[in-house]
Amino acid sequence: MPADTLSRTLSALADPTRRAILTRLRRGPATVTDLAAPFELSLPAVSKHLKVLERAELIERGREAQWRPCSLRAGPLREVADWIEDYRELWERNWQRLDDLLAELQRDKRRATPRTTKKKGRKR
Amino acid sequence: MSTSKMKIFTHGENEVVVTRDFDAPRALVFDALTKPELVKRWLYGPEGHSLPVCEIDLRPGGALRYVWRLPDGADMGMSGTFREIVPPERVVHTEIFDQDWTGGEALVSTVLEEHEGGTRMTMTIRYASAEVRDMVMRTGMAEGMSAGFDRLDPMLAASA
Numbered sequence: 001m002p003a004d005t006l007s008r009t010l011s012a013l014a015d016p017t018r019r020a021i022l023t024r025l026r027r028g029p030a031t032v033t034d035l036a037a038p039f040e041l042s043l044p045a046v047s048k049h050l051k052v053l054e055r056a057e058l059i060e061r062g063r064e065a066q067w068r069p070c071s072l073r074a075g076p077l078r079e080v081a082d083w084i085e086d087y088r089e090l091w092e093r094n095w096q097r098l099d100d101l102l103a104e105l106q107r108d109k110r111r112a113t114p115r116t117t118k119k120k121g122r123k124r
Numbered sequence: 125m126s127t128s129k130m131k132i133f134t135h136g137e138n139e140v141v142v143t144r145d146f147d148a149p150r151a152l153v154f155d156a157l158t159k160p161e162l163v164k165r166w167l168y169g170p171e172g173h174s175l176p177v178c179e180i181d182l183r184p185g186g187a188l189r190y191v192w193r194l195p196d197g198a199d200m201g202m203s204g205t206f207r208e209i210v211p212p213e214r215v216v217h218t219e220i221f222d223q224d225w226t227g228g229e230a231l232v233s234t235v236l237e238e239h240e241g242g243t244r245m246t247m248t249i250r251y252a253s254a255e256v257r258d259m260v261m262r263t264g265m266a267e268g269m270s271a272g273f274d275r276l277d278p279m280l281a282a283s284a
Contacts, residue, residue, distance in 0.1 A: 010224075097166035098167075
């Protein structure tokens, strides 16, 4: 997924009202009035959120003149899930490397300070 | 494969707690977490990624700035501010991604304790809301971080 599209999707998701709208749309299409109902927001304010979601291609709006139902487009959300998957792998590799680094730093320290107090001169 | 040494659990409404043990003295772990030249060696992500920007001004009010470069050339940036630093035991900082996909900044408190010959790290991440915290846990990011540690024990045993 191109990074700029991902940014648009993530920015769209970075608002709790928009996330709540998407959650509602998972249950099925809804009109702007339906979507505005749970919030103390004006219809224009909700419409602004819908424009952001539409630009991010997360929702589709119907063409009927009297009402334009909004419905969810799952594609970008699946792609975000893939990106999160990558993010998870990123952290897996990070922790692995940190362990490698710590082991290496300790090996370097041990090499730099040879032991002189052990049983070095003792013959059996 | 040995069992994971890492644990992740929720705490309160907004928090995720990550604990993880390292086979290294606390001062060394503290350095590896806070010195840019060391952080760059492990925090850069999968192959093909890099960490071209790694700025750590380790003092109260100091700035934290990471930018990861992804294989397609795009950048993913994160900024933060340090609140509290007590070497080698504690660092508290805020952080937020440029894309702000966690709906606001997170407050991260990292505590290191000497533990059974090594160091136990406890990282408490407080998200902006319960909703964000739950999203983080649900995406499996927590399980992903845990799985990473499962691979570490054999590597540590081999290098001992």
